[in-house]
Amino acid sequence: MNTPSTPRLYHIPLSPYCRKVRLVLGEKRIDVELVEERWWEAGSEILRRNPAGKIPVLRMDGRLWSESQAIVEYLDETHPNPALMPDTPAGRHEVRRLCAWFDDKFNEEVTRPILSERVWKKVMKAGYPDSRLVKSGLRAVKEHIDYLGSLLDERKWLAGNALTLADFTAAAHLSCLDYISDVDWDRSNSLKDWYATVKSRPAFRSVLADQVSGLAPAPHYAELDF
């Protein structure tokens, strides 16, 4: 017996995986209560209930849902308006390829090394940043910007001519880096234009309002005309 209630998302502000789910919930106009889960500070009840021990965890439709890509595909299937997946198998493959690009490759080469050194060590009081990791992330982000720019020179959105889960996955990662000013937007005009468009969607408002205590966002972070 489950009574309908407002969905609740257990998250932390600068996690690209949490942001991806927040952006998709926002785009589909699903109201959600955000609960910050600082799992490193005390025993986390919600992490004990996700065997993978990870956030985001979404409480919705009477259940707990985990794994960000599996969650956003579920949301897209159950709330198809607006659709964030193309209607052909090849189109869906391209979206999933790009989601994996960000969640695996970009995360391993860029998001994780930069955020873990510049943000998480500070927030979790876990020592000083390792500058080699930061530099390696900053080197890698340039190649990624060039690749994404080359896609966007030929496409309106990342995976083709419609806004999809791939755009929100990419924006989730890039917006975390942009909070600490680690994206050189001048390197690709087409990427910069795309990001300005994504950033101006209503779904982005909550993400742009994030404040991590002790770590102010870069001055341009919340500006729509940056």
Place this chain on the structure above:
Amino acid sequence: MNTPSTPRLYHIPLSPYCRKVRLVLGEKRIDVELVEERWWEAGSEILRRNPAGKIPVLRMDGRLWSESQAIVEYLDETHPNPALMPDTPAGRHEVRRLCAWFDDKFNEEVTRPILSERVWKKVMKAGYPDSRLVKSGLRAVKEHIDYLGSLLDERKWLAGNALTLADFTAAAHLSCLDYISDVDWDRSNSLKDWYATVKSRPAFRSVLADQVSGLAPAPHYAELDF
């Protein structure tokens, strides 16, 4: 102008991601030509053509396809017989959650540390195994076996009552470890029974015939009654 031709999979034998695609191709009775891509030995033409620089890469329907999860979802959508995804959004979420469990968490904690130290360093002539990494992988695999066993105590297949992509993803990782005898099957009877059932499917034949030069498989590796 593309003429229909036999699909070709660029792969290496002990990669769980390549095996996952091979198993799904096999289950759907799609003939495929396997091309071993020892990308570390010489310039690899096919890796240059996948911007992510990874295998597997599948040449099929006149195009190149990359990212194993995106590929198997594409195969399931375009070759729906037999279906390897459930017909409800919640059922599909569970399959995708478990695929991510293996491809992210299990890979990071188990498959990658063990295979990189015990297999890839040897095959690529890249030094001696780091025993700390191997031990950490062998410790982690026990917890995973317990979790999977607890799922299979209540379900016929990993994600529910039907064979899905989750079973082949799990079997892809476990079979790589089983080649070098690093799975303690006696720890869970339900996991052992499940693996025996998956292993006996025709799709598994090509995987059980794999031979990595200089590295003989464990004696029970190809036995269906192990």
